Amino acid sequence: MAPGSEEITLKSNSRIHRVRRFFGPSMALAPFFIFVFLGLGIPTIAVVYKAFQGEHGGFTFSNVHDITQGVYRLGFENSFKLALLSSVIPGVLGVFLAYAILTAKSNVLRRVVLAASGVFANFGGINLTFMFIAALGTTGTLTVWLNAIKLNPWHYGFNLYTFSGVVFVYMYFQIPLMVLVITPALGGLKQSWREAAENLGASSWRYWFHVGVPVLLPSVLGGMLLLFGSAFAAYATAESLTTGIIALSPIQIGNFINGNVISGQTNAGYAIAFGMLVILSVTMIAYGLVRKRASRWLL
Amino acid sequence: MALRKIKTALLAGTTVASLVAVGISAGSVPAGGASSANWAKVTHLSKSGSSSMTALVAAAKKEGKLNVIALPPNWANYGTIIKDFSKKYGIKVNSVNPDGSSAQEITALTADKGRSSAPDVIDVGTSYAVTATSSHLLAPYKVQTWSEIPGALKNSNGYWFDDYGGFVAIGCNSSAVTTCPTSFKDMLTETGANGYKIGINNNPTQSNSALAAVQAASIANGGSVNDASKGVSFFATLNKNGAYVPVIANATTVESGATNIIIWWDYLQASGITPSVKGWKVIVPSDAAVGEYYSQGISSSAPDPAAARLWEEYLYSVTGQNLWLQGEARPAELAYMQAHGTANKAWVAKLPALPKGITPVYPTTAQITAAATVVGNTWNTQVGSGA
Amino acid sequence: MAALGGVEGAGTLASLSEKSPALEEFSSGRAKKRRHFRWWRLIVMVLAGIYFLGPLYAGIKFSLEDIQGGFSLRAIESIPSSPGFSAAFALSMRITIVTVVVSALLMIPTAIYVHLRVPRMRRVLDFVTVLPIVIPPIVLIVGVLDASPLWVKSSPYLLSFMYVILAMPFVYRSLDAGLGAVDLKTLTEASRSLGGNWIKTLWRVVLPNLRPALMSALVLTLALALGEFTMASLDLWTTIPVWIYQFQNASNGHVQIAAAMVGLVGAIVLVTIIVSLDRSRSGRRKMSTK
Numbered sequence: 001m002a003p004g005s006e007e008i009t010l011k012s013n014s015r016i017h018r019v020r021r022f023f024g025p026s027m028a029l030a031p032f033f034i035f036v037f038l039g040l041g042i043p044t045i046a047v048v049y050k051a052f053q054g055e056h057g058g059f060t061f062s063n064v065h066d067i068t069q070g071v072y073r074l075g076f077e078n079s080f081k082l083a084l085l086s087s088v089i090p091g092v093l094g095v096f097l098a099y100a101i102l103t104a105k106s107n108v109l110r111r112v113v114l115a116a117s118g119v120f121a122n123f124g125g126i127n128l129t130f131m132f133i134a135a136l137g138t139t140g141t142l143t144v145w146l147n148a149i150k151l152n153p154w155h156y157g158f159n160l161y162t163f164s165g166v167v168f169v170y171m172y173f174q175i176p177l178m179v180l181v182i183t184p185a186l187g188g189l190k191q192s193w194r195e196a197a198e199n200l201g202a203s204s205w206r207y208w209f210h211v212g213v214p215v216l217l218p219s220v221l222g223g224m225l226l227l228f229g230s231a232f233a234a235y236a237t238a239e240s241l242t243t244g245i246i247a248l249s250p251i252q253i254g255n256f257i258n259g260n261v262i263s264g265q266t267n268a269g270y271a272i273a274f275g276m277l278v279i280l281s282v283t284m285i286a287y288g289l290v291r292k293r294a295s296r297w298l299l
Numbered sequence: 300m301a302l303r304k305i306k307t308a309l310l311a312g313t314t315v316a317s318l319v320a321v322g323i324s325a326g327s328v329p330a331g332g333a334s335s336a337n338w339a340k341v342t343h344l345s346k347s348g349s350s351s352m353t354a355l356v357a358a359a360k361k362e363g364k365l366n367v368i369a370l371p372p373n374w375a376n377y378g379t380i381i382k383d384f385s386k387k388y389g390i391k392v393n394s395v396n397p398d399g400s401s402a403q404e405i406t407a408l409t410a411d412k413g414r415s416s417a418p419d420v421i422d423v424g425t426s427y428a429v430t431a432t433s434s435h436l437l438a439p440y441k442v443q444t445w446s447e448i449p450g451a452l453k454n455s456n457g458y459w460f461d462d463y464g465g466f467v468a469i470g471c472n473s474s475a476v477t478t479c480p481t482s483f484k485d486m487l488t489e490t491g492a493n494g495y496k497i498g499i500n501n502n503p504t505q506s507n508s509a510l511a512a513v514q515a516a517s518i519a520n521g522g523s524v525n526d527a528s529k530g531v532s533f534f535a536t537l538n539k540n541g542a543y544v545p546v547i548a549n550a551t552t553v554e555s556g557a558t559n560i561i562i563w564w565d566y567l568q569a570s571g572i573t574p575s576v577k578g579w580k581v582i583v584p585s586d587a588a589v590g591e592y593y594s595q596g597i598s599s600s601a602p603d604p605a606a607a608r609l610w611e612e613y614l615y616s617v618t619g620q621n622l623w624l625q626g627e628a629r630p631a632e633l634a635y636m637q638a639h640g641t642a643n644k645a646w647v648a649k650l651p652a653l654p655k656g657i658t659p660v661y662p663t664t665a666q667i668t669a670a671a672t673v674v675g676n677t678w679n680t681q682v683g684s685g686a
Numbered sequence: 687m688a689a690l691g692g693v694e695g696a697g698t699l700a701s702l703s704e705k706s707p708a709l710e711e712f713s714s715g716r717a718k719k720r721r722h723f724r725w726w727r728l729i730v731m732v733l734a735g736i737y738f739l740g741p742l743y744a745g746i747k748f749s750l751e752d753i754q755g756g757f758s759l760r761a762i763e764s765i766p767s768s769p770g771f772s773a774a775f776a777l778s779m780r781i782t783i784v785t786v787v788v789s790a791l792l793m794i795p796t797a798i799y800v801h802l803r804v805p806r807m808r809r810v811l812d813f814v815t816v817l818p819i820v821i822p823p824i825v826l827i828v829g830v831l832d833a834s835p836l837w838v839k840s841s842p843y844l845l846s847f848m849y850v851i852l853a854m855p856f857v858y859r860s861l862d863a864g865l866g867a868v869d870l871k872t873l874t875e876a877s878r879s880l881g882g883n884w885i886k887t888l889w890r891v892v893l894p895n896l897r898p899a900l901m902s903a904l905v906l907t908l909a910l911a912l913g914e915f916t917m918a919s920l921d922l923w924t925t926i927p928v929w930i931y932q933f934q935n936a937s938n939g940h941v942q943i944a945a946a947m948v949g950l951v952g953a954i955v956l957v958t959i960i961v962s963l964d965r966s967r968s969g970r971r972k973m974s975t976k
Contacts, residue, residue, distance in 0.1 A: 029807065032796045033814075039851040040817055043829025047821065071676050100730040114901060115957035118909035119950065120738070125915065127745075127946035130551060134943075135744035138496075139556040142740050161545045172738065177856075180906055184860050184899035188867025219863050222812075226855055229819025236916070243509070244502030245538075245545045245683030250822055251502065257824065259505040260401045261671045263427040273825040284816055395922045397932050403920065410831040414840055416922055551939035555748060575939060 044277070051274035053267050063271035075247040076275060079232055082163070082248065086170040086231035091224040093171070094178025095186075095216070101179065102186050114183070117176035124173050125236030132169050132241075136160060163246055166238055170231055177230060178223050185219035217294050225287045229280060249276050339604040342457060343441040344612070352443075355612070356388065358605035364391045365606040368407055368418040369399035373570040375463050376626025383622065384613050390606055400505070401427040408436045412600050419607035421596045424507050426664040428459035428594040438599040440608055442615040447635040451661075452592055462614065463628035464592030466583045466659070467508070467515040468565035468651055474578040475559040482586040483519035486560070487536065497537060498548025498558035500567075504675045507667070511589050512562040514662060514670050519586035524662050527670035528677065535681040543682070550575045564591075565651045566628035583651050588659040592631065617641045624650075742950075749944030762944045765933070774929035777842060781925060782911035784846040789857055789907050792850065794900075797861040798892060801870050808862075815858035818851050826851075827917040842923045849911050857903040864899025868892075905957055912953050 054060040066072065101113050135142045138154055146152050159165055189212060197207040235250035244251055249272055255262060256269030338358055341350050348354070359365075365384075372378030372394075381392045393416065396403060401423035408431065411417040421431070431437050432454065439457035452461035469486075471479035476495065480486045489495050503509035513530035522529030537543040544558050550572045552558040561568065568581045595614065601607045613619050620630040624646045636642035653659060662670070749762065765771065800807050818826075830848060831839060838844055873895065877887040893900065915927040924932070930945045 028799055029796060029804075029811075032792060035792060036814055036817075036851070036854075039830070039847055040821070040826075042833045043826050044817075044821060046829035046832050047825055071679060074679060096730050097734050100727045100734075103727065104731075111961050112954070112958050114905055115909075115961055116738075116954045118905035118957055119913065119953045121906065122909045122913035123950060126547065127943070127950070128741075129546065130555070130748075130943060130946070131741035131745040133546065133552070133557045134555050134748050135741040137555075137557050141744045141747060172741070175734075180902050181856060181859055181863075184902050185863040185867070187898040188863065190867075219859075222859055225816060226819060226859065229816070229855070233819070233822035235822065235824065239502065239505075240547050241545075242683070243499070243545050243547055244504055244678060247679040247683070250824075251505075253822065253824065255502070255504045255675070257402055257406070257828065260424050260507045261426075261504060261510050261667065262675075263402065263405070263424070263430040266402070266406075270825070273822060277821065280819070284813065288813070395924075396919055399919075406828065406920075407922070410828065410920075411839065411922065413836045414922075416840075549939075551942055554939035 047270055047273050047277070050267050050270040052271075055265065055267055063268050064274065066268060067271045067275055071247050072249075072252060072272060072275075075249040075252045075272070076279060078163070078247050079249040079276070080279060082166060082170070082238075083228045083232035085167050086174050087224045087227035089167070090171045090174035091178050091220065091227055094175045094223070095182050095220060097175060098179040098182045098186055102183060114180070117179045120176040121173050121180060124234065126240040128169065128172060128237055129240040132160060132172075161242055161245070166241055166246065169237060169241060170234065173234075173237075174227050174231060177227055181223040181226060182216070182219060185216055189215060218291055221287060221291055221294065225284065228283060232276065232280060338608065339438065339599075339601065341604075341608065342439050343445070344443055344608075352612070355605055355609050359390060359603070359609040360388060362390070362603040362606045364393060365603055365610055366393045366395065366416055366419045366601075367610075368395050368421065369397060369401070369404050370394055370422060371397045374626075375566055375628040376570065376622050379625070380614070380619065380622045383618070384610065387613075388609065390609075401507075405431050405434075405436065408598055408600070415602050417598065417600065417602055419598055419601040419603050420610055421598065422462060422593055423596070424667075425459070425461065425592065425594045426667055428454070428596050429664055431596060432458040436599055437596040438601070438604075440597050440611060442611050444615045444632060447632040448615075449631065449634065452631050459594040459596045460615075461592035461631045462595045463566070463623040463626075463630050464590055465564040465566040465628050466651070466653070467511045467562060467587070467589045468568060468581050468583050470561045470563060470568040470572055470579060470581045472553055472559040472576055472578060473580050475556070479580055479582075480560065480584075481582060482584045483516050483533065484586060486542065487540065489542070494540075495542045495560050496544050496556075496558045497542050497560045497562065498544045498546060498552060499561070500549065500563045501547050503678060504671060507591065508564050508567070510667065510671060510674060511564075511591055511662070513674055514660075514666075515562075515584065515587040515589040517670075518589065518660065519584065524589070524660050524666050525669065527673045530670075531674060531677050531681050538682050545682075553579070566626055569627035569649075581651050583654055585654040586657070588653055588657055590629075590659050590661050592661075621646065742947075745943055746947050746951075749940055749947045751940055762948060764941060765945055765948055768933060770924060770929055770932075774924050774926050777923065778912060778926040781842055781846050781849070781923075782908060784843055785849040785853070785911045786904065786907050788846060789850045789853055789903075793854070793857050793861060793903070794893075797858060797865060798870070798888070801862075801865045802874065811858065812862070815854050817855075819855050823852065823914075823916045824920070827920045831921065839921075842921075845914075845918055845921055845923060845925070846911075848917055849907070849914060852914070852917075853903075853907045853910050856906045860899045860903040860906070861896065864896040867899075868895045901961060905961060908957050908960060909953060912956070913949075 051063055052059055052061070054062070101110055104110055132140075134140055136153070136158075137143065137160060143152060143154065160169070193211055194207060197211055202210070233250055235254055238246070238248050239251050239254060244255075253269045253272045253276075256266050256272070337349075338355075344350060344352055344355060367381070370377040370381070372381070381394060384390070385392050395416065395418075396407070399407075404418060404421045404423050405427055407418050408421065421428075421437075423431070428437070437458045441457040442460070445453075445457075445460075448460055454460065469480060469482075473479055476489075478485075478489075480488070480495065486495060486497060499509040499512050500506055501509050503513050510527075513527055513534065514524050515530070516533040517527050517530030518524060520529040520533050534543060538545070544552070546552055546557060548558045548561045548563070553561065553572060553576050561572065563572075565581055565583065568579070573579045573581065595611060597604070597607045597611065614623075615632065617636065620632050620636060621641075621643045623630040624633070624643055627646070627649055629650065630636070633642060633647075637647065750759065796811075800811055821829075827848065830844070834844065870892065873891050874887055877891045878884075882891070913927055914925075915931060918925040919928045919931070926949065930949045933941075933945050
């Protein structure tokens, strides 16, 4: 019997009663759903509607058709690749960092890092780009120091203005985001479990493999999904770092909706947004399946 | 039971919150412009009567405010222009989203319609003005000096009219570079770590100064303003040489050393870079002179229609045009003013000289759109590595 | 675990989940493991320090220089006295407070209710709360402005509304993880059986156990409301990030970056203070059964 369902007595199993039983207690969630519908549902509907509108009104597939070709298709592929790399790598690194912070003794350090994580997770755009250019550009302060000890990264193929450069810079707000998201879950790893495992003779590896990872995995996966979405939709940082030499969907949306050149084609921008919606929805479904798989394996 | 209490509390709380929100917002919605509606329909001033200049000034003062959008203070001297207009007529100028793009201005016209903070006037790329006209977002109006604006620089019905423009120029940090390039061809010479670090102001599918730079490069490379592909391959070569820095280049990137050469509008370099970088030289390249104007328009749903029209009259008066000239932009009426001696000679002299022997080119809206399409399709694959 | 029932146990659980002490607590036989762990943690912290502090240092260094290349505080000094700063600061504060309050009122009861009463809805809520990630903010705000009536658009608290939506995935995830880590049913039943009503139960039993989750959620919401730019600028409200952006465009490079650094460091300091306030108030106080 599902926990917490004692209040619902099984009087009748007819369909209407089952439905009512399911939705009845959920009525208290009405404010939440109304809020979400207003703030999320309506704009989404507006986006989807506009994606299929011609520039002068009227239903049309042409916008959506256009954005599955050529450079826009490349944009989707690049954005997907970027988001994938920018969610998995910082995701893993973020877990390590979060664990290192959480087990630190200093309260002050923990509080500052937590606050800084929140702020960095929302930091980006032209200022972040500037910081990186100032530090690791061809004449950046760190580059100059590293050059002095013959470890200039630019001489070893490092380039801030490429795809991998963008991933490198993205980590600046992705890792803190993961730290913030995973900290509550890490806090749930009870000390008593560790002690019990040790008492039963388990090594550190076995503890992590049999207890730690399974408990954390759903939260880690969930965190990575959030990171994926965040990287997929990120616009200002990539724009200022590469000014469009890498095809990315958010930048292309920006060209239409935010630009100074191509006028009168905003609905193409909405079509790209619609495409992004589709890709993200598919990703979410995949995530759901993986998570279901994972929980079945664990429990 | 208690859980029901929580449910009720939640619903009550949400209701109260929404009522509070309504109360707050109701309190903050000021009454719309109390000015007479007929100013919104006025298409030109008359010598006397209810639509004369005097009446306009009075009505604008009564409205008391003017909403402008996307006007950075150091862009073509807008900072001074706004201050001067405000002082002269006692009208408060609300400048929102100063770094906004033309697209955002057009979006604001529709999205903010009815708000008292909606834009009254816009200053956009010409192709946007054209689109806004066909979407009925602009009101027709001909300023008193209408005849002084060249025919190619305005819409015949008065829906939009060019205000100022400039040329694609090469700016160079002479203290960081041994020889400043004087043409696009020159830029291909110094490469590598100690060579040129060239930047443009943004992504050429988003920024029309960047697109114009590509068009200019195209002309310099044997193409034409109709065919931007030669321009794209020029930048591809630059990137391969390691001379192109794909960031949004501006004063900061020059000061930090990330770029030492910028291809940008001459007047924006004059106001944005020259004051902060000692030894910054701005010249129009000798192998291509591409010029473009921006356009003014009055919103058809302007909350302050009288102030909007007064603003336009001010901008197209000798004072206004000369202030743009002070910002080292070329005002639309410059040719007329020079012929009639009303242009400020000192400021005219500061404009970068047009190179001899080549005709300046002013891309039309159609050419810009065509170039944008070509660049949009090939920029990533040719200049970027396609990622 | 049975011995840790009741309200006392809740307090112990609270402090446990707060600190998650390291291996150092173990017997000396684990000395080797302790050292190994300490090294590993040191490496992680050092690498993270270089990566995060390096660019920050470069930015701050640039903002402390002036055009001639010398040391100068002029850039930073000119910021608080610049026109519009205090108005933007006040506006940002108002919007942030409303965001945090509405978010808390909306999300905390919802998450608790779902965990307690309708666990089947967890899957649905999981899905719904991830949706805000799916739409880029720039598209969201244009859609909202399109669909909103005038009286809504004229209020800056529309931004608060949207920020609550933007923060929803993270807030819900935090709360969900935190709620999953405690045995909510046992705690609430124990508290109720000891005579506490729902309010007391929530305030003194459930919420303290959610402290790390609440901290995470609070930090994220604060930082989001203080740092969000795209929506605020398109909605034509001059919040601090928008003000900084406008300020930057009117200044030379050093002042520009100084403004960005002030915004960044200022936000970190502000959020740290708020987080510390919360902890120091009820940190080590023992849970009483009164």
